[in-house]
Amino acid sequence: MKILHYFWIPFVLYFIVVHPAILYYSDDAFTFPQEQNPYLALAYLGFAIIGWTVFFTYAAWVIYKQTFGLRKGVLKLSGEGRLIQGNVLETRWEKALKNGFLQKEVLVAFNNLSNTPVEVPILIVDTKAHLKRFEPGRTLALRVDADIKHPPYVVPDGLETKVNGSAVLLACGIWLSALIGLLTYIVYAYRTESQGYGWRFLSLWHPLILSLIILAGALVIGYFLIYRYFMPLFTGNKGKEAIKLLLYGERTTATVVKVYQTGTYINEQPEVKFEMTFTDRKNVTHQVSAKEIVSLLSLQDVHQQKRVILYLPESPTTIAFEEDLEEV
Numbered sequence: 492m493k494i495l496h497y498f499w500i501p502f503v504l505y506f507i508v509v510h511p512a513i514l515y516y517s518d519d520a521f522t523f524p525q526e527q528n529p530y531l532a533l534a535y536l537g538f539a540i541i542g543w544t545v546f547f548t549y550a551a552w553v554i555y556k557q558t559f560g561l562r563k564g565v566l567k568l569s570g571e572g573r574l575i576q577g578n579v580l581e582t583r584w585e586k587a588l589k590n591g592f593l594q595k596e597v598l599v600a601f602n603n604l605s606n607t608p609v610e611v612p613i614l615i616v617d618t619k620a621h622l623k624r625f626e627p628g629r630t631l632a633l634r635v636d637a638d639i640k641h642p643p644y645v646v647p648d649g650l651e652t653k654v655n656g657s658a659v660l661l662a663c664g665i666w667l668s669a670l671i672g673l674l675t676y677i678v679y680a681y682r683t684e685s686q687g688y689g690w691r692f693l694s695l696w697h698p699l700i701l702s703l704i705i706l707a708g709a710l711v712i713g714y715f716l717i718y719r720y721f722m723p724l725f726t727g728n729k730g731k732e733a734i735k736l737l738l739y740g741e742r743t744t745a746t747v748v749k750v751y752q753t754g755t756y757i758n759e760q761p762e763v764k765f766e767m768t769f770t771d772r773k774n775v776t777h778q779v780s781a782k783e784i785v786s787l788l789s790l791q792d793v794h795q796q797k798r799v800i801l802y803l804p805e806s807p808t809t810i811a812f813e814e815d816l817e818e819v
Contacts (some may be wrong), residue, residue: 503709511701527691535693535700542703554662556798558654565642569650572641575602579629583612593617598623598817599645601633605804607742610817611645618651635738644734676775699791735809740801745779745810750793753782760784763793769800769810777807783815 577599585595595617600610617625625631632648680699684692693700749766756762763785770776781800785793799813 506511507702507705507709508698510563511696511698511705515696515698515701527694529689529691532689532691532693535695535697537694539703542707543673544747546592546703546706547666550666550669554659554666554730558662561642562652562654565643565646565650565652568636568641568644569634569648569652572646572652573604573637574648575601575633575635577631577633579625579627579631579667580610581627582625588616593620595625596659599631599633603738603740604635604637605739605741607740607801609740609801611737612817613645613647614643615650617646620813637738639731644738668815732809733811733816736801736803736809737816740811740816741772741804742799742801742813743769743771745798745800747794747796748778749796757784760786761790763790765793765798767800769802771802771807774802775807777802779808779810781810781812783812 518636576599580598580600583596583598585593588594594614596612596614598612599612600608602604603609615625623629634646634648634650636644677699680692681690681695695701745767746769747765747767751764753762753764761784762782764780764782766778766780768776768778779800779802800810801813801816804811
């Protein structure tokens, strides 16, 4: 994964920062200030100021949310969440940290808020590994977020958490460096391109504008295409909807009526759509459908007649396969 980061980060930065500069500072694209409409130039300037301000404000909010905001939410959940009892089923992986602690992911089973048995993986840092508190078979007190407001929504009772100071400094350093770089470029562009005509040198092709447009496009595509579309395909869930199913869903067995491939492939693995029927606790029959990415090695198994699902009692057509919720 780190190798992919080393490739994609420079790749994206090139098209956001370097490529617009190459396009603009070529002879064909360069805008001469005296030829620019002053009102259009002011519109470009306002767009740049508002756009870059929104971006850097949003970036600062993301840094806070993923550090101090996350810690605040975890602490609130650890102190005020609904207390339930769970059992450790297995340790999925573990590794020793430099400080001597043990980081591990354990699979925990518990009865959710609808009294349905469910399983969920929990990431923990074991500061007292010699006590074997998280070994398979041990009972584990949990705090769950009944309001689904504070991720990760399910945490061990009495959890202690702290912010990674190095990660915060790195994120803030990158944010500040980017801001200083932008301000420096604005001053440089004004001094070298204004020629006494103020901001008339601004145009749609100027890096200050074009980079902002490309950045906004990349964020929109990343959110809707990757986060909203591809991530649910890979994980089999849709964010808070999956968390709600985990905490409030009721288990039942659905009858598979029809199975067919949608024509979509993810990493050369086909997407399969299941048409199913099931009867809820009120003895009402519902017709539902769900999509799942299926391994080619397991493709022959998709035609099984029964599938275990979880559904929301107040919205029975909201369903998920039981095994998909184990990866929430």
